[in-house]
Amino acid sequence: MTFLFKQKQLFKSKHLSVNITKFALLLLALPITLAAQTVTSITTTLTAQDQALIDWVDQRSDSILAELKIHVEMNTGTQNIDGLNAYRDVLNSNLQKLGFTTQTHSSPSMPILTCASEEFHIADHLSATRQGSSPIRLLLNGHMDTVFNLDDEFQTLKVMPDGVLKGPGVADMKGGIVIMLNALRALNEAGILDDANMTVLFNSDEEIGSLGSRPLIEEIAQQHDIGLVFEGSHKNLVTRARKGLGQARFKISGRESHAGSAHQSGVSASLELANKIIAVENLTDYDNQTTVNVGVMAGGEKRNTIPGCAEAYIDMRFPDQAAGETLKAEIEKIAQQKFVNNPLYPELPISEHWATLHRPAKAINPTVDSLIAHAMGLSTVIGEPIQGTRYAGGGTDGSIAQGVGLPTFDSLGMDGDGAHSSREESTAASLIARTKLATVMIARLIDGRITLKK
Template sequence: MIQLTATEQATLDRAADAPMLAQVERWAAINSGTGNLAGLKTVAGQLADAFAALPGELRLVAPDPVESVDAAGRVNIVQRGEHLHLRVRPDAPVQLLLTGHMDTVFAADHPFQTLTWLEDGVLNGPGTADMKGGIAVILAALTALESSPLADRVGYDVMINSDEETGSHASAALIAELARGKTAALTYEPALPDGTLAGARPGSGNFSITIHGRSAHAGRNPEEGRNALVAAADLALRLNALKSGELKVNPARIDGGGPNNVVPDQAILRVNMRPSTPEAMGGAESALRAAVASVSREHDVHCHIHGGFNRPPKPLDAAATRLFELVRTCGAALGIDIAWKATGGVCDGNNIAACGIPVVDTMGPRGGAIHSSDEFLITGSLAERAQLSALTMMRLAERGTV
């Protein structure tokens, strides 16, 4: 076991003493579903006030425009909230990126709005684990780091976006910009209840395929029509058949159709694809386009593909493995057993890894049942994970590299 120095212990004590639980209770009491712009603005303001205690330049960044295809096939611009960005010591020899998200999956009218203690040390509430708790850990760890003699060796960018839960379309460019040239990155999605971290992750892509056919009377001249709904169903079956050990495919919805006596002239197929490797992602996109071309030809319809792979696969390369091992070593020094395993979920860690930056993306507190009204935070893990982050950053400062 690697012993902690007196200086390290003092820094870690400061991390553990931060008022994280009170912050989580305050922030999670505000609905900040991705589409709730008023709630996101309130949370962003509170986060800006909290992070202003750190040195550096803090700003709220306007979201990039996001396109969405509605049920009628129209492409609309969806508004997202502002993102928080803090930059500290950009000229320091070690440069880190820390990311989190202020949005949740719970809309303003969702019934899950309040906090409940399930038992001592287990807090149920929207966003407690995913990830208001993670944001509190970021702030506690960085506040403690600023008290360390190693602080001058570390510069960092903190990015807390407003749209992670819907794919980070309005913040992807900002993430890529801030990841450039970083030594390493830490993202604060929650760890599993037992503390296990997410290792390799698949990629994810969401597609809306609009199919234009030709309407006709269903009884008088159906042969003159081109049934877009049937073409969409055929395409859904073809895409579903692409499933393999390296590719998950979920045809999720078909919008379209109309009166029973009219051949439908438009349908929209929604599908999610999750490739486990970059090669599988390339193959999936090629197979999708080939299936669309075949359906277009065989059904005599016109198809338009909207969307793409917004989360590239995140395999564990050598640099990422070294960063995980450093986190495990730091955990051992704190008496915490750190393990990791592959997971089927995706997050901003995918986007960071695609920039060639090693990242551990579950540095947040322990919790579970996320994306449901059973979501819970193990509150004792706030101090534990703040210390783990602070020590990891100090060790990176000492080493100068991953």
């Protein structure tokens, strides 16, 4: 979204006079989106080395598309541990062939606060390193998992006659991984990768908030100078800043009873949860860029039984850490509040909760702005030009990396739409153009041709 103001038109018009002091205060209160279109593209030309890298990609466009199909059709839903293990083996083999030293990293399983007292298992993550002479230490990051489970109907990549690509994870983010791998191959064949001081990190749990891999991301991020995340863009707008994310779970324990003959002896967990849900949803405040969504709720087992257990899974979005902490505190307060009372069983219902702020807000960063400006300039001469920037409500692992001090550009993947749904799509043109862009960008970072603001 672009926000450009002509002050004379805004402050004074035929029908409206605005108090400048009040307007200045209003500007301060507006969300970060207002600043999200101020990055100015650089003007650049391609060197012979740049052109050679671009030619390498062009000559392999068919094989890159074929490779994308293989990646997309390997199911890697976050809960498909076998599928993620197989996919990690593919990535491990590819990186080893490029001269990387690889290592797997495990995350412990996590108990989930539900009526069934479930446990969530996380597949191992993969890191790969190369140590060269480049003074810039680069971290390239992508996530292996998607939101599509093994039993989902959306499992294949369809290439439409007009070049549109439809498939699970095509933009989020199998396309980004294929772009990264081919950029590394091009750099390797050109001898540029020999100088790289680089780590590649693939985690397996991004779609559940990187709850297991966050410590690993933070540890590795602090060992590098620049982060590049291969998440996709939208409408050729790359993300400059992002909201923070949190999540919470409620579990309510009541007392089951016959809904007809002993209704008065029951304590409805579902009724208690319903009241809490209304209170939680009322925390949404669009003016302050804070939203809450109770995305999953369940309660009871039978129509004719007062439900003895109910549960909810909650999403939180916020503009900064202070707003996130306030939101989390309000949700915890609601969790502890009691709405349903049966004098026969005053101790019931029992409410349990869990809440975490799993991704910090990603603020505007001058070093990232330099990278975006360079990417915009390069994309103009390469093709599929980046049109500008945006402020996103969605989170990525770039937020975690930048949260511990690593300037991170997190929209180097394919341009797409419909993520997390059966409408997910991108284009073949975007796949090839972004592969060219990533290849030249990484080459220029390795050899120091990109001037970065601090």
